[in-house]
Amino acid sequence: MTAFRLFWADEGGLPADDRGVAYGDGLFETIRMAGQKGVLLSRHLERMVRDAQRLGINVTRKDLANVCLEATQRFGERFGEEGWILKLVLTRGSGGRGYRPDPGMEPHLLVAGSPLPPMPDNSGVVVDFSKVPLSVNPLLAGIKSLNRMEQVLAAAELGPSLFEVVMADRDGNLVEGTRANLLLRQGGSWVTPPASSLAVAGVLRQWVLERLRQRGEPVVERPVTVEDVLGPDCQGLFLMNSVLGIVPVRTIAGHDLPVDTGLATIFNPLETLE
Amino acid sequence: MTAFRLFWADEGGLPADDRGVAYGDGLFETIRMAGQKGVLLSRHLERMVRDAQRLGINVTRKDLANVCLEATQRFGERFGEEGWILKLVLTRGSGGRGYRPDPGMEPHLLVAGSPLPPMPDNSGVVVDFSKVPLSVNPLLAGIKSLNRMEQVLAAAELGPSLFEVVMADRDGNLVEGTRANLLLRQGGSWVTPPASSLAVAGVLRQWVLERLRQRGEPVVERPVTVEDVLGPDCQGLFLMNSVLGIVPVRTIAGHDLPVDTGLATIFNPLETLE
Numbered sequence: 001m002t003a004f005r006l007f008w009a010d011e012g013g014l015p016a017d018d019r020g021v022a023y024g025d026g027l028f029e030t031i032r033m034a035g036q037k038g039v040l041l042s043r044h045l046e047r048m049v050r051d052a053q054r055l056g057i058n059v060t061r062k063d064l065a066n067v068c069l070e071a072t073q074r075f076g077e078r079f080g081e082e083g084w085i086l087k088l089v090l091t092r093g094s095g096g097r098g099y100r101p102d103p104g105m106e107p108h109l110l111v112a113g114s115p116l117p118p119m120p121d122n123s124g125v126v127v128d129f130s131k132v133p134l135s136v137n138p139l140l141a142g143i144k145s146l147n148r149m150e151q152v153l154a155a156a157e158l159g160p161s162l163f164e165v166v167m168a169d170r171d172g173n174l175v176e177g178t179r180a181n182l183l184l185r186q187g188g189s190w191v192t193p194p195a196s197s198l199a200v201a202g203v204l205r206q207w208v209l210e211r212l213r214q215r216g217e218p219v220v221e222r223p224v225t226v227e228d229v230l231g232p233d234c235q236g237l238f239l240m241n242s243v244l245g246i247v248p249v250r251t252i253a254g255h256d257l258p259v260d261t262g263l264a265t266i267f268n269p270l271e272t273l274e
Numbered sequence: 275m276t277a278f279r280l281f282w283a284d285e286g287g288l289p290a291d292d293r294g295v296a297y298g299d300g301l302f303e304t305i306r307m308a309g310q311k312g313v314l315l316s317r318h319l320e321r322m323v324r325d326a327q328r329l330g331i332n333v334t335r336k337d338l339a340n341v342c343l344e345a346t347q348r349f350g351e352r353f354g355e356e357g358w359i360l361k362l363v364l365t366r367g368s369g370g371r372g373y374r375p376d377p378g379m380e381p382h383l384l385v386a387g388s389p390l391p392p393m394p395d396n397s398g399v400v401v402d403f404s405k406v407p408l409s410v411n412p413l414l415a416g417i418k419s420l421n422r423m424e425q426v427l428a429a430a431e432l433g434p435s436l437f438e439v440v441m442a443d444r445d446g447n448l449v450e451g452t453r454a455n456l457l458l459r460q461g462g463s464w465v466t467p468p469a470s471s472l473a474v475a476g477v478l479r480q481w482v483l484e485r486l487r488q489r490g491e492p493v494v495e496r497p498v499t500v501e502d503v504l505g506p507d508c509q510g511l512f513l514m515n516s517v518l519g520i521v522p523v524r525t526i527a528g529h530d531l532p533v534d535t536g537l538a539t540i541f542n543p544l545e546t547l548e
Contacts, residue, residue, distance in 0.1 A: 009290035016283035016384060021363065023422035024298030055423075056430065089295065092426075098391070099422060099429035099452050110290060117371070135409040137424055147421035148297035148373060149329075150411055152366075155373035156330065178373050 003063055005093070008074070009112035018108055020091030023099060024146035026108075027051055027090055032116070032243045034083040036072040037273035040242050043203040048090060051143040057092050057107050064088065067111060075113030085243065087112040089146070117243065120163060124250025124259040125239070127177070129226070130154040130165035134175050134199055142201030150199070151178045164239055166252070169197065173223040180239035180247070181205040184224055185260065187233050194221040204242040204267065211266055229257075236260045245269050277337055279367070282348070283386030292382055294365030297373060298420035300382075301325050301364055306390070306517045308357040310346040311547035314516050317477040322364060325417040331366050331381050338362065341385060349387030359517065361386040363420070391517065398524025398533040399437035399513070401451070403500070404428040408441040408449050408473055416475035424473070425452045438513055440526070443471065447497040454513035454521070455479040458498055459534065461507050468495040478516040478541065485540055503531075510534045519543050 007014055019025035029048050032039040045064045052059050071086050078084075089110040096102050132154040140147070150167070155178045157165050164177040175193055176182055181202045184191040190212055195201045212219050229237055229252060236258050237249040246267050248259045281288055293299035303322050306313040319338045326333050345360050352358075363384040370376050406428040414421070424441070429452045431439050438451040449467055450456055455476045458465040464486055469475045486493050503511055503526060510532050511523040520541050522533045 007290070013287045013290040013292060014295060016281070016287040016386060018287060018295070019426075021288060021292070021295050021384070022302070022420070023426050024420050025423060025426050028296070055427070099425045100432050101426060101430055110295070112290060132413060133411060135411040137407060137409040139406055139427060140423060145423050146296070146298050147423045149299060149414060149419050149421045151373045152293075152297050152299050152375060153329070153413060156375055158374050 004059055004090070004107040004109045006067065007108060007110045009110055014091065014108055014110055015094055017094045018091055019093060019096060019101070020089060020108065020146050024148075025092045025101070026057070026146045027055065027144050028146060029088045029144065030243060031068075031086045031088070032083060032269060033072065033076070033086045034270060034273055036069070036076060038068065038086065039269045040203045040207060040272050041068065041274045043207065044242070047144070047203055048088065051145075052090060052107075054143060055092070055145070056101065057090065059090060059107055059109075067109060071111050071113060079113060079115050083116050085114045085116060087114065091146070119244060120247050122248070122261045124248040125163035126161060126251045127164045127166060127239070127249050128157070128162055128253050130157060130167045130178070132157070132167060134167040134169050136169065136175070136197060136199050138196070141196055142198050144200050154178045168226075173197070173225060174229065175199065177239055180241040180244065182224060183208065183238040183240055183246075184228060185235040185237075186228060187235075189218040189220050191220045191222060191224060191228065193224050197223065202240055202242065204240045204246070207272070208240055208246065208267060230255055234258075238263055242269070278333055278364070278381040278383045280341065281382060281384045283384055288365065288382055288384055289368055291368045292365055293367060293370060293375070294363060294382065294420050298422075299366045299375070300331070300420045301329065301418050302420060303362045303418065304517060305342075305360045305362070306357060306543060307346065307350070307360050308544060308547055310343070310350060312342065312360065313543045314477045314481055314546050315342065315548045317481065318516070321418070321477055322362065325419075326364060328417060329366070329419070330375065331364065333364060333381055333383075341383060345385050345387065353387060353389055357390050359388045359390060361388065365420070393518060394437060394521050396522070396535045398522040400435060400525045401438045401440060401513070401523050402431070402436055402527050404431060404439035404441045404452075406431070406441060408443050410443065410449070410471060410473050412470070415470055416472050418474050428452045442500075447471070447499060448503065449473065451513055454515040454518065456498060457482065457512040457514055457520075458502060459509040459511075460502060463492040463494050465494045465496060465498060465502065467498050471497065476514055476516065478514045478520070481546070482514055482520065482541060504529055508532070510537075512537055516543070
């Protein structure tokens with residue numbers, strides 16, 4: 001018996017009184033799959049279990065892993081050889097009195113499969129600074145919750161020639177893209193905003209930081225400013241996202257950046273399938 | 275033809291790819307009904323239309339009003355004489371590329387009826403300060419969006435003997451309860467946090483401020499501190515919510531406040547039915 005109620009997206013949606021619909025009371029994972037395996041799959045599942053706990057939603061990794069296996073059987077063939085996207089939406093379930101959750105509610109898990117999105121090539125992407133500020137509540141920092149209105153508003157700025165926008169917090173520090181974390185190369189060091197400041201702490205970000213440290217490279221977690229990115233010491237800016245990989249930025253706000261494709265080679269998504 | 279796709283909650287939920295479920299990409303209204311009429315109904319519909327526009331979701335007041343009429347026929351008898359709650363959930367619809375919405379998407383409207391919640395009596399309620407800070411993005415200030423994770427976390431602090439908690443922003447200013455706006459009586463003036471600082475700008479708040487000003491009473495919109503509430507000049511603290519009415523606070527964080535029930539008499543929900 002699983003400890004959640006399971007909904008397959010190809011059979012219908014969540015119930016009308018689901019708290020994910022009502023309040024965004026839940027979280028999600030978007031996992032790049034190939035065959036029966038997923039890119040950084042255990043990190044995705046561990047993040048969902050850990051962040052669900054922070055929100056008071058109980059789910060076990062084992063139950064999630066079983067659903068992923070079922071999902072590969074259900075969706076794997078449909079999307080063919082090149083891979084596909086598995087999306088897990090975990091909500092607190094139905095019920096409660098208004099915002100107030102009841103203790104011991106049965107969570108809902110909505111499972112969907114979709115084709116891979118178009119992938120950027122290695123020559124680097126064009127990005128801009130977003131006009132939408134990011135307000136990160138410390139209690140929700142890093143959690144991939146269903147409260148993503150800010151990312152939606154910022155993503156409305158994107159277009160065919162604008163791959164991503166970078167959002168800043170109230171103090172003007174650059175935090176992340178709508179769907180990717182940031183990594184800056186500066187003075188021979190790697191710099192990235194600290195996890196406590198992030199709206200979403202990506203699993204690829206954590207993997208890359210660990211890998212760089214294993215290789216003995218200097219990694220600094222500190223606030224990143226516009227001047228860091230546009231200044232003469234910037235040796236490159238990268239977007240990180242476990243579906244897209246490590247994507248170098250070629251131009252930001254009309255300003256050309258050095259493009260180093262070397263970093264992309266340390267992460268080959270297909271080598272992290274598990 | 276309505277400009278949205280209509281879903282009755284008693285027939286099922288929203289589709290699995292609805293953006294309200296995925297990102298909280300939408301907004302809602304909770305309206306106290308009696309017979310075929312609603313408390314401050316036009317203000318509720320006007321707020322939904324206006325805030326939807328701020329989010330880039332197009333809906334007309336006329337279409338919403340028609341749905342409300344249908345809803346009274348559908349739910350009105352079921353919940354009897356004492357009244358009931360009409361909930362409208364308006365989402366951007368299905369589709370888009372990840373966070374990025376497509377232009378011209380067809381919104382979804384989910385319509386639900388439920389019984390009235392228990393009402394507090396006039397003797398005043400017990401509240402506390404919440405441990406959950408409120409992070410209000412200026413672009414979303416006042417909007418009753420579906421991104422309500424902060425209110426859910428704060429509401430988890432409520433219990434049988436704790437009616438509401440008051441949330442403060444990052445600077446420590448008191449902003450609002452999980453489901454009610456604040457009004458303070460101090461030195462013969464009415465004081466309330468400014469609309470630009472609010473997570474949700476309630477329709478009753480606006481109605482009360484207008485009514486007080488019409489009566490020539492001094493009304494000040496400025497940040498409210500803990501000292502304002504606990505200090506010797508506090509002549510009373512009130513919660514405002516169009517379902518519950520104007521509710522005096524008897525005790526906050528163990529500190530007794532003067533209870534003035536006079537204000538409650540200026541708002542009789544049943545006299546604002548329309």
